[in-house]
Amino acid sequence: MAKRIFLSHSFVDRALLNDLLQFFQARGGPVMATPTYMRTDLGEAGPERIRQAIREQMQGCAGVLLLVGDEAHNSRWIQYEMGVANELRIPKYRLQHPARTGGPPVAHAGMHEIPWSPREVAAVLNPL
Structure with missing residues (x-):
C-alpha cells in the first residue's frame, strides 16, 4: 500500500484543495504519497460520526498536511484533526x-x- 498523507482543510476553503492535489504523483506532481482527506461534508451525520470518519481517514497516515486558507483558524474540525x-x-x-x-x-x-x-512539499513528505 502506498504511503498516505492526510490533507486537513476547511470545507469553506475546499475549492483550494484542487491546487494542492496537483502536488501529488497521481496528478503529475513530485509528492510520492496518496492524499487522503474528508471528501464528504458529514455535518448532517452528527459530531460523533464526523469524529469517527476523521479517525478512520487518519489511521495509518505517514503525515498530516494542513492547507491554510482563510478559514482554517476557525475550524473546530481542523482543531480536532490536529489533536488526533x-x-x-x-x-x-x-x-x-x-x-x-x-x-x-x-x-x-x-x-x-x-x-x-x-x-x-515533496522534500518534506517523501522521506516520511
Whole structure:
C-alpha cells in the first residue's frame, strides 16, 4: 500500500484543495504519497460520526498536511484533526495557500510550515 498523507482543510476553503492535489504523483506532481482527506461534508451525520470518519481517514497516515486558507483558524474540525494527529503521533505540517491570508488554529500555530512549492512539499513528505 502506498504511503498516505492526510490533507486537513476547511470545507469553506475546499475549492483550494484542487491546487494542492496537483502536488501529488497521481496528478503529475513530485509528492510520492496518496492524499487522503474528508471528501464528504458529514455535518448532517452528527459530531460523533464526523469524529469517527476523521479517525478512520487518519489511521495509518505517514503525515498530516494542513492547507491554510482563510478559514482554517476557525475550524473546530481542523482543531480536532490536529489533536488526533498528536494522539496518533503523526507528524504535522502546514502549507499556506498563496492566494489566502488566514492562519492555522492558534493552538497549532507552531507546526512546521512548508513553502507553497511542489518541490518543497515533496522534500518534506517523501522521506516520511
